[in-house]
Structure formats: structure tokens, C-alpha cells
Amino acid sequence: MDTVNESVARIEAIIGRKVKRDISQMTEWAKGNLARAAEAIMNMPNAHVGIVTGFYIQHAEPPSPETDGLGGMAHLAAGLANAGIPVTVITDAPCAKAVWAVVEALPAPVNLEVVSTTESSVLRLRQYMETGDRPITHLIAIERVSPGSDGKPHREHGWDMSRETAPLHLLFSDPAAKRRWYTIGMGDGGNEIGMGSLPKEIIESGIPNGEVIAATTPVDSLIVAGVSNWGAYGLLAAMACTKPALRDALLRYFNRDMDHRFLSAAVEAGQAVDDSRVDSPGRPQMSVDSIPWEQHAALLEEISAVVASHAR
């Protein structure tokens, strides 16, 4: 039987696999963060986990959030809620329909908060999160864009996303905030919330257009993955390794059928899009980061097998 550390390291290696870009410098730097993030949540009594997701693609047909991020949110939300840890999913108006559709597909209800695209709307939500009955203790961003060096959020080729993006990064790093939660960021491209933790030379040289798009929002634990969703798969599995008493509850819905259900809800009800390229718009389809659903399901099962072998 593996030690917890060995199992989590194996999971970290699986989710950090190269897809198209070489992200090895980033994953190398981030090694150990998956374990730290899992421990941070599992060791906190009365945790309440916020999950921020939704990456809006203006140049898709129709304009819509991309599929990546939504499935990761769903697995984390389903597992945590089933383990008795309350979850609040957070997004903005442009992504709200798709995120709601996926939340609707969850096996148990979780909270949903939707802000408009204004700063005041985000700051009002933050105040609520700080002062509600059960304040947020951990805040996770999955595939959520962060401002770059010019203070504006950008797509990977440089498009300014300000109009269609709420400044939800202010929940993670606003200097004026009395931030009261542990922050976790998951990304695969370099422009997502959390990537601001990377040393400047790695992030700017490691990604195309890095000088413009590289994220400036740091987090306490950065999880770099080949596909952002995989970071969420990995965190769920790492938590299950870290806390055996919650393992079965956390992983009850971590299977291919549920993954298919979540992606179907995102695509069919939410019109979530994928495979957006400069020369051809993204469209609603059963893929994530241009990888067909089946391959994500296989990776999910590979991660699941690591937890199972750890448990034996």
C-alpha cells in the first residue's frame, strides 16, 4: 500500500500530464500543492468551500462559457456536499445559465451565487461570504480568468475579456479585503486565477503571449493541470487519500456516468462550448479542451484506481 504522500504524488503526476503545451516548468514548480490543498480542506473543522468557475468565450457559436471548469466544479461539489461539507458555487451572469444547469444536475443541492459583471456586485458578495451564517473557509477557482499585467482579463491569444467577466479575482486577492479563507487555484493555461503565484520568469516565458495574459492573482495552493478539470478530479481524489474516513462519501459520485451527466448538462442545457480557435469558433460539444469526453472519463478512472490501490 502506498503512503498518502505517494498516492497523492501519483495523482499529481496524472493530472499534470502534457496535453498540447509543455507545462512541465509550471507543474514542477507547483509540486506538493495538491497535497497541501487537500490537507487544508480536510483538516478544517466546519469547512465551507466556495468554488468559482465559468470562462466565457465571446467568439463562440453561441457565445458561452467553455466546458472546462464546469465538470471539475461538479465533481468537487458533489463529493464535498455528500461528505457533509457545504459548498457554494460562484459565477457571473454571462456564465450563469451553464453553471446553473450543471448545479441542477448534481445529485444533492448546493448553494449558487451569481454576480453581475461589476466590481460592486463582487464586493457585495464578498461581504456576504465573510459575514454569513457559515462563512467560507476555502475558495477554489477552476479555470477562471485572472487579470493580466494590464489589469484586464485576457483569453490566451490576448482578447480583452473585461466586458464579459466579473472581477471575481477580488474574492482571492483584493488588497483591501480582510480575506478569511484559504485560496486554491486550478489552471492549465497561465491566465487563470492562481497562476499569479508562479515566478514571473516561468509564467511569462512558459506560455504564449505571457507578457500580456499571464495571471497576476496568486493563491495559497496552485494546482497546475493538463486540463483544469483534472485539477478538480485530483483534489477530490487527494482529499479521499488524506482522510480515509470520508473517502467513500467523497468519491461516491466520482465515476464516468456522473461525469457524462455533468458534461451533458453543461452542453445541452448550458450550451457550454469547446474547441474555440482563432480561425474557427467554439461550439457546444461533448469535449473539454478539445479532448473528447471519453478520454476524460478514462483519466478519471485512472485517478480513481490510484485511490483504490491506496485504500487496499
Place this chain on the structure above:
Amino acid sequence: MDTVNESVARIEAIIGRKVKRDISQMTEWAKGNLARAAEAIMNMPNAHVGIVTGFYIQHAEPPSPETDGLGGMAHLAAGLANAGIPVTVITDAPCAKAVWAVVEALPAPVNLEVVSTTESSVLRLRQYMETGDRPITHLIAIERVSPGSDGKPHREHGWDMSRETAPLHLLFSDPAAKRRWYTIGMGDGGNEIGMGSLPKEIIESGIPNGEVIAATTPVDSLIVAGVSNWGAYGLLAAMACTKPALRDALLRYFNRDMDHRFLSAAVEAGQAVDDSRVDSPGRPQMSVDSIPWEQHAALLEEISAVVASHAR
């Protein structure tokens, strides 16, 4: 030159035209409400108008809010904001993307508030609306479903919309609320917020499935229209007749080009749907209540001509 009363009565007659159903009993009962609603807003110093809209059609391809309501919201929001009266548009997560897309297409910014589908989310918004810097003074519902006699919102053929509908009617009629605003409802079918003002015998006998779907939420002024959007066109025009000093400002964007822009945003970015029938699902298209856009533009211009002849 017409008196104000004559002009508003002419506008009321235009918007109350029969489309498919015979709504004459309802329009007859509601006569005079258009003038009262216009006066209520125009005579209030420091008004702040809330507009609730979004009618989600689960059985459409894709599931999406219908086009009706969105254009009416847009014209009211554009005109009021341009006349210096702040506007807050309110919807829920399932309708948020389409409503946001239309708000984005407005010539000037207005506030947008999005609730999830839970009662607690609606009650939290109400508290904010009551206590914010500039509390809401008037709240308008355009084509927004109300609970029927069983306490649940229904589509016209009886489908229970509870899962995909926030109880925004609680902003209009919750008995526990210290309601601090004047309420206006616009509808065309009998199941919308505001129709609860009608005498039971009119609403239940006047519409198919009335015993189940008839709205129970009343308002201070009920505007019954052939198409709900027309109610908003009518209110904007009636306000312009009522307050000549604001006429040009209110009507600056009340034209066919802008109407086309609003509907395009709803359909293209928001995937708003229309022409949903029991035997064939609604789809995104440039029509409202199964009437092609061009006919709505013609009606808008007819209303506009009444105001112009009044002004001469």
C-alpha cells in the same frame, strides 16, 4: 392635440390588441392602469425602477428564456436611464445569460441583479433593495411567471416550472415583507406576476387551464397586453405623454433599429427562444410570441406616432 388621457387611452388600445386568445375581458378590467402606472413613476421624485423579467422554457432547443419580456425590459431600461432615472434589472440564474446579453446591448449601463432559484436568494435581494443607497421605488414585472393556485409557477399548458424558476414574486407580494415600492405587472397569458389582481372569474374562465395556472400575485397596476413586451412599449410611451419635459429623453432609443438590436442580442448571445408549442420545441429566432420581429417594430412605430401627434 389629444389630451394626455386620450393619448394614453389610444396607446392602451394598441397594446391590448388581440393576438390569438381573446383577452378582452382582461383588458377591459385593466383599463386605466396604464395611465396610473405611468403617473406613479413620473410623479415620484428620486425614483429607482426595478424590472423583473425572464420566462424560462425548459422544453425548448436549447432550454432558454423566451424572447418576450426581454425587449420590453430593454426599452424601459434604456428610456428611464436616459431620462436620469436609475434602473435595476432583476432575473434568476436560468435566464441570466440572455438578460445580461440584452443589458449589455443597452446604450447606457444599468444595474443587474441575479438570484439563484432559491427563496433565500430572493429574500436576500429584497433586503438589499429595501436598504441600499437608493431603495427601489417601483418594481415592474414583464412576462414573469407567478405561482398559480397550487403555489407553483406553471407554463400555459400546466408544466410545473418550480425547478427552473426563482420565487421572484416574493418581491411583489410576500406577506411578511415591508414592501416599499409600487408594483406594476405586465402579462399576456394570465399566469404572469400581476395577473393575480384580476377577479377570479375573469382570469380562471378567460384563459385555458385557468384553474391551475392563473396567477395569484397581484400588483398595484396591471397592464394586460396582446404581447407582454407591448405593455412595456406602452408604459414608456405613456410616461412620455405624462411628462413632456422628459419625453425626448425617454423616447430617444424607442425605435425599430434599437428594437432589432435588443432582440438580436437576446437571440444570438442569449439564445432566447420563441414559438414553443406542445408538439414542437421553441428555438432561438427573431420573433416574439410567434410574431415576426417586423410586426413588433411596426406596432412600436404606431405607438410612437401617437406620442408624436400628442406632442404636436
